[in-house]
Amino acid sequence: MEKKIINPWKWQDARNYVQAVEVKNATGTxxxxxxxxxxxxxxxxxxxxxxxxxxxxxxxxKVIYQAEYELKNIVRLNIYTTSASELFQNFDIIKNWVVQNKIKQSSTVLEVKSLFETLKVELEAIVVK
Structure with a gap:
């Protein structure tokens, strides 16, 4: 599998995501x-x-490991939250996790009106092999 990171700018580097990820010759998604x-x-x-x-x-x-994929091969990470301000106050958790696992992902953060029951945050990912 080949991954190519596309970043026309530098500013996103401080935010720990990339503008786009091209994947070639993947054996699984x-x-x-x-x-x-x-x-x-x-x-x-x-x-x-x-x-x-x-x-x-x-x-x-747990889901990614059970499927026998690697965290570093997350190419898309969508974040849904009921409170963007609370999320960004605690964003060091995501930032440190991304850096520690050498993840280079495209990403979107969306504030939503509600999630299931008492939940405040949801992470959705696409991972390649």
Whole structure:
């Protein structure tokens, strides 16, 4: 698999995402449903944004690893949140996770009116092999 990062500018580098990712010769593509802070028993978290972000990332990792893909091959990460201001106050969690795992993803952040039950954030990913 070959990945090519397209960044016509430099400013997005400080925000830990890229403008586009071209993938050639992939042997598989994994489309991951939105992952949230739901326990193994199916119970939605009522914790704060920071705690929910951590659990959401853990759940996303679990799906990706079970499918035998690698985090560094996430090429698209969409973030849905009920509060953009709360999300950005805690964005270091996502930023550190992206840097630590050498992820270079295109990304969109959307504030939505609501998510399921008490959830505050949802991560949706596309991963390639």
């Amino acid at each position: 994994l489309y991951v449903s939105g992952q949230t802070a739901i326990s193994d028993d199916g119970i939605s978290s009522n914790e704060d944004m920071r705690s929910q972000l951590k659990q959401t990332i853990e759940n996303l990792e």
